[in-house]
Structures are given as structure tokens and as C-alpha cells.
Amino acid sequence: MTGDTGGAGLDLHSHLEGRVRPATAAALAKQLGAPEPPSGWSAALRLERPGDLTAYLACVAASYPLLRDPDAVRRVAYEAVVDAAADGQAHLELRFGPATHVTDEHGLAEVVRAAATGVREGAAATGVPAGIVVAALRHHDAATNEAVARAAAAAAGDGVTGFDLAGDESRWPAHAPFAPAFRIAAAAGLGLTCHAAEAAGPGAVEDAVRHLGVRRIGHGAHLVEDPRAMARAADEGLVVEICPTSNVWTGAVDRVEDHPARTFLDAGIRLVLGDDNPVQTGSLLSGERRILRDRLGFTAAELVRLDADALEAAFLTASERRTAAALLAG
Numbered sequence: 001m002t003g004d005t006g007g008a009g010l011d012l013h014s015h016l017e018g019r020v021r022p023a024t025a026a027a028l029a030k031q032l033g034a035p036e037p038p039s040g041w042s043a044a045l046r047l048e049r050p051g052d053l054t055a056y057l058a059c060v061a062a063s064y065p066l067l068r069d070p071d072a073v074r075r076v077a078y079e080a081v082v083d084a085a086a087d088g089q090a091h092l093e094l095r096f097g098p099a100t101h102v103t104d105e106h107g108l109a110e111v112v113r114a115a116a117t118g119v120r121e122g123a124a125a126t127g128v129p130a131g132i133v134v135a136a137l138r139h140h141d142a143a144t145n146e147a148v149a150r151a152a153a154a155a156a157g158d159g160v161t162g163f164d165l166a167g168d169e170s171r172w173p174a175h176a177p178f179a180p181a182f183r184i185a186a187a188a189g190l191g192l193t194c195h196a197a198e199a200a201g202p203g204a205v206e207d208a209v210r211h212l213g214v215r216r217i218g219h220g221a222h223l224v225e226d227p228r229a230m231a232r233a234a235d236e237g238l239v240v241e242i243c244p245t246s247n248v249w250t251g252a253v254d255r256v257e258d259h260p261a262r263t264f265l266d267a268g269i270r271l272v273l274g275d276d277n278p279v280q281t282g283s284l285l286s287g288e289r290r291i292l293r294d295r296l297g298f299t300a301a302e303l304v305r306l307d308a309d310a311l312e313a314a315f316l317t318a319s320e321r322r323t324a325a326a327l328l329a330g
Contacts, residue, residue: 008088008286009303010310010324013218013241013274015166016073016096016115016132019080020045020063020279028066028075037062047280052251053170053199059280067101070114077115081122081130087284090327091314093274094119095133095164099140099148108151116159128327129320131161133193136181138167149181153188161315162191165212170199175211182212191315193218193241198252202226205233216241216272216313221252224260227267234268239313244291245283246276256291265302272310 025041028034037044044062067073077094084092098111112134119130134152136145152160163185165178175194186192196208198219205223208214220240223229233240244259253259264271273292275285283291292298298306307328311321 008084008090008284008289009273009307009328010091010314011084011089011274011285012091012093012216012272012310012314013243013276014080014084014092014094014285015060015277016076016080016094017063017067017100018060018277018280019083019094020066020076021079021083022279024076024079025063025066028072032066032068034065045279046282047249050249050251054168056246056250056277056280057168060277064100068103068106070106070110073101073111073114074118074121077118077132078122078125081119081126081128084130084285085122085126085128087286089128089285091310091316091320091324092119092128092130093133093162093315094130095135095162095166097135097137097148097166098151099137099144108147109154112151112155112160116155120159127323129316129323131315132159133162133164133191133315134160134185135164135166136178138165138169138172138178140167142177142180145178145181146184149184152190153184156188156190160190162193164192164218165194165208166218167195168199169195169204173200173204175204175207179211182214186213192216195219197222198247198250202229205229205238209236209238215239218274219243219247219252220264221247221260223269224263230264230267230269234270237270239270239272239309240264241272241274243274243276244288244296245281249281256295259291259296261292262296262298265298270309270313271306272313273306 022042192214193216194208194214195218196204216239
């Protein structure tokens with residue numbers, strides 16, 4: 001398995017909007033007649049320095065005007081799977097907030113279908129299983145997020161595999177308002193995850209579990225501040241999707257060496273890995289795995305354990321799980 005070689009593993013936390021190739025951004029901008037950023041798309045899409053979650057998300061949003069057409073969404077989703085395969089990844093869960101890309105001409109269903117088509121085409125071309133995790137967004141109202149959940153539910157089993165809550169947790173920390181959307185997604189059989197304790201405190205994890213019914217937590221970096229909350233997470237078998245480089249750029253940790261992954265592992269918390277927004281941070285999943293091994297001291301056995309937890313926690317069908325396991329085995 002990849003734990004013995006330092007390969008990439010399964011990518012269970014990555015955003016479509018954070019995987020727009022600069023060359024693709026330039027091509028899409030040309031199609032739209034949009035001006036080139038003064039310093040070019042590579043610079044426009046790349047973070048200059050660590051800051052906070054608000055600044056981080058603003059950089060990711062630089063790609064939003066380029067995704068106002070379903071064909072662009074499909075292309076970026078397809079290329080994300082191709083890039084994941086080139087990185088040695090055994091599976092890609094690609095999450096995105098479709099409501100951001102809706103226009104008067106293209107509604108939620110069409111946008112979701114475009115992303116799902118892109119990952120299906122990418123999986124067929126590469127042999128790497130991939131799925132879309134549709135995200136409700138914290139700054140949108142309840143009606144919008146429930147419509148997003150219905151669009152995700154309609155595409156369940158047809159490229160859409162999960163449902164998420166994302167956005168600026170520092171400004172919209174509550175989870176209860178999103179419970180109806182998560183009930184819709186759960187009824188459709190979608191896997192549930194939620195960004196929590198990325199910018200808010202450790203209580204955000206328990207809040208997300210209680211109100212949204214999730215068993216996976218995106219980032220969860222501030223969970224380390226409460227040993228009792230960590231113990232509950234371990235006892236309940238929660239899975240934390242860690243993204244070390246991203247957490248430096250959002251200001252959740254000062255340095256990757258300060259990331260709580262080791263503390264989580266020692267506390268018995270199940271961990272999986274993601275690269276979050278790799279165009280913005282410059283680190284794909286293989287780079288995140290090297291950080292675990294070389295800078296956070298994960299042993300080969302611990303990386304094998306991470307792979308096993310990822311295989312179990314991933315939003316995969318039985319046949320896709322077998323494919324991912326075979327890719328892990330090399």
C-alpha cells in the first residue's frame with residue numbers, strides 16, 4: 001500500500017474551485033472575453049502569504065467568474081481527476097458549491113450535472129474512481145441550500161456521492177440552520193461531511209455532529225484545543241479530513257510542524273487526507289503526504305492505517321472501493 005512508498009493515497013478533501021489550472025483559466029477567460037489579470041492567472045490564483053480564512057476564500061473566488069458556464073465546470077472537474085491521477089491518487093472526492101455558479105441561463109441541476117459528468121469522464125479516462133461532493137454554503141440562505149441539497153439528491157448515484165457545508169466559518173459559525181438541507185441529502189443516501197473547527201472553536205465539531213448528522217469533519221484543526229472534545233471524537237469514531245498546508249494558509253496553524261495531525265492520531269482519532277485547494281497553496285495530495293511523513297513524523301505503518309481509514313470512510317460504491325484498494329496496492 002502507499003504507506004510503504006509515500007505515494008499519494010485517497011484525496012477526501014479537495015475543492016473544484018481550487019483546482020482550476022492557470023492555463024485553463026486563461027482559456028476560459030478568453031472565451032468569455034474577460035481581461036487577463038495584470039500579473040497573469042498563475043499569480044491571481046496563487047496565495048501570496050498566509051492570512052485568515054476570509055482572505056484564503058477570496059483568492060479561491062478569483063476563479064468563480066470563469067465557472068459561469070456548465071461546460072467550464074465540466075472541464076475543470078474532468079481536469080481535476082486527470083491531475084489527481086497524475087499525482088498518483090487512488091481516489092478523488094471533488095467538492096464544490098454549485099449555487100455560486102448558477103446564472104439566469106443555467107440552473108442548479110445543470111451545474112451539478114456538469115460537474116458530475118466531468119468526474120465520470122475523468123474516471124473513465126484515468127481509471128481513478130472519483131465523485132462529486134456537493135457543498136451548501138454558509139453565507140447562503142436556507143432556501144438556497146435546501147435547493148442545493150435537492151439538486152445533489154437528484155444526482156445521487158450518478159456522479160454525486162456526498163454533501164458538505166463549506167464557506168467562511170469565522171463569519172457564519174452556526175450549523176442548526178443547515179439541518180434541513182442535510183436531511184434531504186441523507187434521505188438520498190449521500191455521504192455527509194462538514195467543514196468545522198477550521199476557523200471556529202472545538203465546539204463546532206460536536207455542533208456539526210448533533211445538528212447535521214455528519215461522521216466526517218473537514219479540517220477540524222481547532223479540535224486540538226479541547227482534550228475532552230478530542231476524546232469524544234475518538235470514542236465516536238469520527239473521521240477528520242486533514243489538510244496541513246491549507247491550514248497554514250488559513251492561519252489555523254502557524255507552521256505545518258504545528259499541525260495537530262500527530263496529536264489527533266495519538267488521541268485515537270481517525271484521519272484521512274486532502275489537498276483542499278492545491279492551485280492556491282501549491283501542494284497536491286502527494287505533497288501533503290510527504291508532510292505527514294517527513295515533517296510530522298508519520299511512520300509507514302501509520303500511513304497504511306490512514307489509507308485503510310480513507311478506504312472505509314470514502315463515499316465509494318463497493319466496486320469503486322475495490323478499484324481504489326487495487327490502486328493503493330500498486
